[in-house]
Amino acid sequence: MxxxxxxxxxxxxxxxxxxFNVYGNIIMQTIIMITSxxxxxxxxxxxxxxxxxxxxxxxxxxxxxxxLSVLLITNVERRIGRSVEKGTxxxxxxxxxxxFWMFFAEDIxxxxxxxxxxxxxxxxxxxxxxxxxxxxxxxxxxxxxxxVIESFLINWLIAALFGMTAFTAVNINALIQVKKHLIRLxxxxxxxxxxxxxxxxxxxxxLPFVYIYQLPLSIYIGRGTRAEHMVQMQIQFIWLVILSxxxxxxxxxxxxxxxxxxx
Amino acid sequence: xxxxxxxxxxxxxxxxxxxxxxALKGLVIKNTDVxxxxxxxxxxxxxxxxxxxxxxNGAGKSTTIKMMSxxxxxxxxxxxxxxxxxxxxRKEVVKNIGxxxxxxxxxxxxxxxxxxxxxxxxxxRIDADAYDKTMSVxxxxxxxxxxxxxxxxxxxxxxxxxxxxxxxxxxxxxxLFLDEPTIGLDVSAKYSLRKFIKxxxxxxxxxxxxxxxxxxxxxxxxxxxIIINHGVMMEDxxxxxxxxxxxxxxxxxxxxxxxxxxxxxxxEIISHEGNVARYRFAKSDITAADIIASLSSExxxxxxxxxxxxxxxxxxxxYGK
Numbered sequence: 001m002x003x004x005x006x007x008x009x010x011x012x013x014x015x016x017x018x019x020f021n022v023y024g025n026i027i028m029q030t031i032i033m034i035t036s037x038x039x040x041x042x043x044x045x046x047x048x049x050x051x052x053x054x055x056x057x058x059x060x061x062x063x064x065x066x067x068l069s070v071l072l073i074t075n076v077e078r079r080i081g082r083s084v085e086k087g088t089x090x091x092x093x094x095x096x097x098x099x100f101w102m103f104f105a106e107d108i109x110x111x112x113x114x115x116x117x118x119x120x121x122x123x124x125x126x127x128x129x130x131x132x133x134x135x136x137x138x139x140x141x142x143x144x145x146x147x148v149i150e151s152f153l154i155n156w157l158i159a160a161l162f163g164m165t166a167f168t169a170v171n172i173n174a175l176i177q178v179k180k181h182l183i184r185l186x187x188x189x190x191x192x193x194x195x196x197x198x199x200x201x202x203x204x205x206x207l208p209f210v211y212i213y214q215l216p217l218s219i220y221i222g223r224g225t226r227a228e229h230m231v232q233m234q235i236q237f238i239w240l241v242i243l244s245x246x247x248x249x250x251x252x253x254x255x256x257x258x259x260x261x262x263x
Numbered sequence: 264x265x266x267x268x269x270x271x272x273x274x275x276x277x278x279x280x281x282x283x284x285x286a287l288k289g290l291v292i293k294n295t296d297v298x299x300x301x302x303x304x305x306x307x308x309x310x311x312x313x314x315x316x317x318x319x320n321g322a323g324k325s326t327t328i329k330m331m332s333x334x335x336x337x338x339x340x341x342x343x344x345x346x347x348x349x350x351x352x353r354k355e356v357v358k359n360i361g362x363x364x365x366x367x368x369x370x371x372x373x374x375x376x377x378x379x380x381x382x383x384x385x386x387x388r389i390d391a392d393a394y395d396k397t398m399s400v401x402x403x404x405x406x407x408x409x410x411x412x413x414x415x416x417x418x419x420x421x422x423x424x425x426x427x428x429x430x431x432x433x434x435x436x437x438x439l440f441l442d443e444p445t446i447g448l449d450v451s452a453k454y455s456l457r458k459f460i461k462x463x464x465x466x467x468x469x470x471x472x473x474x475x476x477x478x479x480x481x482x483x484x485x486x487x488x489i490i491i492n493h494g495v496m497m498e499d500x501x502x503x504x505x506x507x508x509x510x511x512x513x514x515x516x517x518x519x520x521x522x523x524x525x526x527x528x529x530x531e532i533i534s535h536e537g538n539v540a541r542y543r544f545a546k547s548d549i550t551a552a553d554i555i556a557s558l559s560s561e562x563x564x565x566x567x568x569x570x571x572x573x574x575x576x577x578x579x580x581x582y583g584k
C-alpha cells in the first residue's frame with residue numbers, strides 16, 4: 001500500500017513539471033463553461049422552469065459539471081497506449097507492482113494535483129463570472145460525495161477497459177477519442193438527458209454513462225426526490241460491480257498476452 | 264540459480280501486403296503468420312556467473328531476456344529463478360532481479376534522477392540503511408551522486424545509462440539482466456560500465472546475464488558464452504573452450520626481407536602481401552616455434568607475430584552455421 005502512496009506522491013511532483021499545460025486546461029474549461037452558460041441562458045429566456053429545473057439551477061449544473069470534469073480526467077488509456085506503442089511496458093512489467101494498481105495510483109496523483117491546478121480555479125472563475133454554485137440541499141452532501149466517488153471509479157474502469165485494447169490493437173488513439181466524446185454525449189455532462197426524447201432517455205438511463213455525470217449533478221442541484229436518487233445510486237453501484245468484474249476478467253486475459261514492441 | 268527449461272516463444276504477426284492496396288486489404292482480410300522466435304532453449308546458470316548472450320540481430324536474444332525477466336510470458340517451457348517460476352509469480356520473483364535495456368530507460372523523463380530512485384526505494388521497500396549503502400557503493404563505481412539533482416530529460420545517453428544501472432541495482436538483486444547495455448556509448452562510458460559489472464559481480468556475487476554486439480564486452484567480462492541464432496542454441500560454454508573447438512587454429516605472421524615466402528607442409532598461407540605472409544596452423548598439430556625454426560632455415564626472417572583466433576572468428580563461424 002505504501003508504495004502506491006509513493007507513486008501518487010511522485011505523480012503529483014510530475015504533474016507540477018509542466019505548468020503551461022495547466023493554464024491551457026483552465027482556459028479551455030473556462031471557454032466551454034462560459035459558452036454553455038450563455039447557451040442555457042438563451043434557451044431559458046422567457047421560461048422559468050423546464051423539466052423541473054430553473055435557469056439558475058441549470059447554471060449551477062454547468063459550473064459543477066465543469067469542475068467535475070477535472071476529477072474525471074483519466075490518463076490510464078493513453079498511458080497504456082503509449083507504453084505499448086513505444087515498448088516501455090517492459091519497464092513497467094519489471095517492477096514488483098501490479099500494473100493496474102500503479103496506473104490507478106498515477107491517475108489519483110494527477111487528479112490531486114489537478115484539484116489545485118484546475119478545479120479550484122474553475123470553480124472560482126465560474127463563481128465570479130456566472131454565479132455562485134450553491135448546493136440545493138446541504139443535507140445531500142454525503143450522498144453527493146459517495147456518488148462522485150462511484151462515478152470516478154466507473155469512469156476509470158471504462159477508461160482502463162478501453163486502454164487494455166491497446167495490448168492487442170497497439171495504436172488506440174482514435175478509440176480514445178471515440179470514448180471521450182461518447183461519454184460527453186451520453187453522460188449528460190453537456191446536455192442533461194432529460195432534454196432528450198423520452199425513449200432515448202430511457203435507454204441511456206440503463207447504461208453506465210449517466211451515472212458518471214448526471215447523477216451526482218442531479219443530487220447537487222436537487223432535481224428529483226431523495227428516494228429517486230437512492231434508486232439511481234443503486235443502479236450506479238450495480239454498474240460499478242459489473243465493470244469491476246469485467247475489468248478483472250479482461251485484466252487476467254490481457255496481461256498474459258503482453259507484447260513488447262521493438263528491440 | 265536460473266533454470267531455463269525448453270523455453271519457446273511464438274509470435275503471431277499479421278501479414279500485410281505492401282503499399283496502400285496491401286494496407287487496405289489488411290483491414291479486411293487478416294493473414295497471420297506464426298514466427299518461432301525462440302525454440303526449445305534449455306540451460307542452467309549458477310550464482311555469480313557472468314554469461315554473455317550473443318547472436319545476430321533477430322536471433323531471439325532480447326525475447327529470451329524478456330522471458331527470463333518476467334516481461335513476456337513464454338508460449339511453452341519455463342524459467343525458474345531460485346526455483347520459482349517467474350511467469351507464475353512475477354511480482355515476487357522480480358524483487359530478485361534487475362533489468363537494464365540499453366535502448367529504453369526505466370527512468371522517469373519528468374523527474375530528477377534522485378526522485379526516480381526515491382520512488383524505486385519505496386516500490387521495492389528498501390530500508391534506508393541498505394539504500395544509503397548501495398548508493399555509496401554506486402557512487403564509488405559510477406560517480407552517481409553528482410547526477411541526483413539533474414532532471415533525466417537533460418541527461419546525456421551515458422549519464423542516463425549510469426542512472427539506469429543504479430536504478431536496477433538499488434534493491435540489490437541477485438540477478439542482473441543487461442540487454443545491449445553498451446549500445447551507443449563512448450569509450451569511457453563503456454569502460455565505466457564494464458568496471459561496474461565486474462565490481463558488482465565481485466563484491467555482491469551478482470549473477471549477470473548480458474546480450475551485446477560489442478566484442479570488447481564479451482572478451483573483458485564473460486567467462487561463459489551462449490550463442491543463439493534463429494532462436495536455437497548454437498553454442499554454450501567457456502569462451503576458451505568454444506574458441507578451441509570452433510576455431511582451433513592460430514595465425515603466424517612472418518615478415519621477410521623480400522616478397523618470396525616459403526611454404527610449410529603443416530600450414531596454410533592465408534594471405535601474402537608484399538613481404539608479409541600469414542600462415543594458419545592447427546594448435547594441436549604443431550607449435551609456432553617449430554614452424555619458425557623450419558621457415559627460418561629456408562629463408563631469413565625479419566619479424567614474426569602470432570595471432571590467436573579471436574572472438575570475431577568464433578562469431579563469424581557460429582553465425583554462419
